[in-house]
Amino acid sequence: MATDIKTSELKNPVDVAEYLFRRLHEVGVRSVHGLPGDYNLVALDYIPKNGLRWVGNVNELNAGYAADGYARVKGISAIVTTFGVGELSAINAISGAYSEYVPIVHIVGYPSTISQRNGLLLHHTLGNGDFNVFANMSRNVSCNVALLNDPHEAATQIDHAIRECYLQSRPVYISLPTDMVRKKIEGARLEKPLDLTFPPNDEEKENYVVEVVLKYLHAAKNPAILVDACAQRHRALDETHELIKKTGIPTFVAPMGKGAVDETLPNYGGVYAGDGSNAGVRERLESSDLVLSIGAIKSDFNTAGFTYRISQLNTIDFHSNYTRVKYSEYPGVRMNGVLRKVAAKIGKLNVQEGPIPNNRIPAEERKSEDTTITQAWFWPRLGQWLEPKDIVITETGTANFGIWETRFPKDVTAISQVLWGSIGYATGSCQGAALAAKELGVKRTILFTGDGSFQLTAQEVSTMIRNGLSPILFVINNAGYTIERYIHGFDADYNDIPDWQYTKLPEVFGAKDAKTYQVRTKEEVNRLFEDRDFSQGDKLRFVEIFMPRDDAPIALKSTAEAAAKTNAKME
Structure with a gap:
């Protein structure tokens, strides 16, 4: 059984719920989606007190979809549901956010830690005394699960969950039991903002990969760039645009990457989706002797039924946790740093023009x-x-x-x-x-x-x-x-x-x-x-x-x- 923290031991005592919502405000959340339920009602009182707005959706599934849309525009979002019935109604939307790399903080109002310990037969449960069953369901569609059952650990758990949500760009799950909402924890931690910077690549590995990429780029006679959703989700668009502008290489987007690239750029060429591509795009991209693929997700609908015809022998893949040059993979070498250095060192390339899409009626x-x-x-x-x-x-x-x-x-x-x-x-x-x-x-x-x-x-x-x-x-x-x-x-x-x-x-x-x-x-x-x-x-x-x-x-x-x-x- 966890013991409470003595208020006299704290420099700046704050309630757990206040700490949580202040951290959400810090990372850019201004509106919280969700629905009320008796296990989250007291926590909801803290939302307007901490500079946030309660949205109030009509059901949890819609609230999850809305939180997804909000996060895609603002960079991160939050949703509050109640234990069992509420969170399960939202899990379809949370699963979609997980599969598509959308950062949502899912806060679930839980029965009290005392009720959980005693296995009480409460409403919204399965009636078997298991209070972890729904959290276990969410573990497969969350990059972090934080069960706030101990005030000594709550602040650390909250900080870690929000940071993982932001950096991995995937949902996290935070339980908030009714008797934890008002527990006092150390608020002095709030004076130090969360570190949301990506860990740097190992410099020696990164420099080696950059040189390998540059070697193939300078040897290429007909290169192309293909940008997909993970360039956007993993916050690499600045580096991507720098590369596109400096090289002038014809640049295409996959369907999931639509909107990730400035389509007014002179070297933007349209959507590549195998047989479903815009006019002239498939021929130009598939004839390239080197394709820089940034943040690819090669799903069926994103490739028009797996109709890509780009050889891995002609491809350099840039991702959030590795770079692959042809068939050589470099684990842990994140795309941001590599793209930035390649753009800085690029020099003159052989570039052939690509198609220019337009909005002319056929x-x-x-x-x-x-x-x-x-x-x-x-x-x-x-x-x-x-x-x-x-x-x-x-x-x-x-x-x-x-x-x-x-x-x-x-x-x-x-x-x-x-x-x-x-x-x-x-x-x-x-x-x-x-x-x-x-x-x-x-x-x-x-x-x-x-x-x-x-x-x-x-x-x-x-x-x-x-x-x-x-x-x-x-x-x-x-x-x-x-x-x-x-x-x-x-x-x-x-x-x-x-x-x-x-x-x-x-x-x-x-x-x-x-x-x-x-x-x-x-x-x-x-x-x-x-x-x-x-x-x-x-x-x-x-x-x-x-x-x-x-x-x-x-x-x-x-x-x-x-x-x-x-x-x-x-x-």
Whole structure:
């Protein structure tokens, strides 16, 4: 049994909950997502007392998605749930954050340490006296689990968990028992900020790797750069951009890396996804004699069904915990330092130009007299409307694949869930991203989601309204689960959904001044995008946009076909 710390022994006694929320404020969190439950209620009282805002979501799953979106914009986030029923509702979203390297501090209100010790038969438990079962479930989707059962260790555990969350860019799990909330611990530690710097590489190893990389770069006649999500998640974008600008090497992004690179740079070449690549990209990249691959995640949807054709013999991989040059791996050599030194020492290279993506409407769409809004027409047209610093969220399905054909203006943040792909993610994520944008003074957060996906998490629009947020929401009405149709069961009733009256939802959820729109033709889209009032981003805008049931981006069709083949393999 742990003993309390005597207050007289402390220089600056503070409550455990105060310590926790002050540390979260220190690392940039300003809003805390989640839901109340009797095991976390007293802890929630500390949120406004420590400069934080309580969001108040409609359910824990949506809260987890929102915390994910908030973290992708702000760099880290926090969610509070209650023991058992609350945390398990959130675990899908936390798992997605783990798989996609998103840093979320998950705080779970626990029964008291006394109740745990005595194995009491409490509500929200399995009735078997095991109070560790849910924490054990979360261990597989958290990079650190801190059970705050002892005031002597609480401050150290909190500091370590938040630091690991930030540095590993993955969720952590912190239990906060009801009788620990007000326990006194040493607050003098708060005077020293957490060290959030990455441990430096061994200098001798790093310098050796840099020389090896430079040797192959100078020998290359047709090099290319491919940037993926982990360059963003592991905070290597400054070094990546320095390399891109100094070398002038044609640079491409994988779908998960969309938005990681400044797409206004002259050497930006578009999205590489194997057979689903932008025009001219696959030919240029796959003919390169050296590819600098930065932060790659080679999942099925990120490679358009594993259709990459880049030889490892022509590849240098840069990651958060190793560098691989062709088939030689250098463990522990983090990409940041290597990229910085390579850019500093690069000198003159052999560089051949790559394709230049644009937002021109395809010729066949321009010539067509059909007024129907098609996927091929819409996504380049969207690129003409977007503005610098926009935050764009796309849902798994047509939007995730369609956005590959949109060239972004400067400083656009793109949010998607290409690897985890949890249906309904984008609407919840939009709430968190819009809140983070508001805190940062960013004007526009824009969501694109299919009607099927939207129906899973539609009530999160009410959280947006409750928090005074003003995203622009596009719900693509194409009569059901399009990506599933292309994988299997095109006309099956399990891929159909109820036909909602979508534009009435903002009013139902309590919006007083939201504006709603229905657009069915290309001309109506053009008028909407030219409407300055619509484009302001000062009120919630809700757009139901109609597209054909059987229309989908070409990249989605090819990826779905590959997924169907993978699913059907017998051995």
